[in-house]
Amino acid sequence: MHRTYGCVLAGSVARTRRTDTTGELPEAEAIRLAQQGDVAAFERLYHLHSRRVYSLCLRMVGNTAEAEDLTQEAFLQLFRKIATFRGESAFSTWLHRLSVNVVLMKLRRKSATETSLEEMTEPDEEAGSRRRDFGAADLQLSGSLDRVNLQRAVEQLPPGYKAVFVLHDVQGFEHNEIAEIMHCSIGNSKSQLHKARMRLRDLLHEALREKAREERKAAGTNAGAED
Numbered sequence: 001m002h003r004t005y006g007c008v009l010a011g012s013v014a015r016t017r018r019t020d021t022t023g024e025l026p027e028a029e030a031i032r033l034a035q036q037g038d039v040a041a042f043e044r045l046y047h048l049h050s051r052r053v054y055s056l057c058l059r060m061v062g063n064t065a066e067a068e069d070l071t072q073e074a075f076l077q078l079f080r081k082i083a084t085f086r087g088e089s090a091f092s093t094w095l096h097r098l099s100v101n102v103v104l105m106k107l108r109r110k111s112a113t114e115t116s117l118e119e120m121t122e123p124d125e126e127a128g129s130r131r132r133d134f135g136a137a138d139l140q141l142s143g144s145l146d147r148v149n150l151q152r153a154v155e156q157l158p159p160g161y162k163a164v165f166v167l168h169d170v171q172g173f174e175h176n177e178i179a180e181i182m183h184c185s186i187g188n189s190k191s192q193l194h195k196a197r198m199r200l201r202d203l204l205h206e207a208l209r210e211k212a213r214e215e216r217k218a219a220g221t222n223a224g225a226e227d
Contacts, residue, residue: 003095031091035083044080046075049092052171053099058165060103062155070106072100089180095180096173100163105160153203161196 025044033041053074058067077098083095148224154162163182167173168189173181178189 027091031082031085037218042079045082046077049095050075050096052092052094056096056099056166056171057103060100060159061106062151066106067074070099070103071119075103077102083127090177093173093177093180096167096171097183098166100181104159116227148206150200150209153207156203157196157199161192162197164189164192165196165200 025041027045027048030041031130034045047093050071052181054067054071057074058064075096078095081098085091128133154165157165160182162177165182167178168175175186175189175193178184179186182189182195184192
């Protein structure tokens with residue numbers, strides 16, 4: 001899935017040391033050693049978390065090559081910043097915040113018109129998120145169309161919507177964790193998820209209508225050919 005681990009840290013590990021005791025090193029110990037510059041411990045963290053970070057990147061950009069590049073960039077950022085991790089949140093939450101920032105920076109560079117998560121929230125939606133549980137399971141959306149069409153629809157979401165949808169509905173983060181990752185309120189996270197689901201439903205319905213139009217057109221063409 002990813003390039004070799006050595007490529008991730010090429011040119012960045014001259015000041016580090018390596019131990020031969022990582023094996024099944026517990027995450028907490030791997031973090032402690034990695035903060036001291038231990039390459040093997042950092043590699044342990046890479047193997048523990050790279051698949052999920054890659055999945056996050058892939059869901060957000062919809063391109064395997066870009067997702068691999070973003071995964072490498074996220075772990076390079078982690079290598080540079082791991083000494084700043086203080087354990088005030090779960091390491092996975094902290095790493096995903098860093099990864100989301102890497103992806104959003106990439107998406108903003110691709111389109112200067114993109115807005116931030118907070119800017120995409122209507123003024124009255126914070127109150128609305130308290131009146132209705134936008135974070136509840138969306139049974140109407142579930143199973144609407146096959147996974148290919150759903151992925152295509154997800155790729156059309158604005159970055160903020162997409163990030164919250166992927167974090168919550170794909171990767172299973174709770175709204176309090178997403179709020180920490182995205183630097184927003186819990187109510188805002190719920191609101192963004194609700195809006196993402198509404199947008200997805202519209203996109204999926206449009207896909208169904210387009211499919212029906214194509215089927216009617218094909219049926220008409222076939223009928224004309226038979227005449």
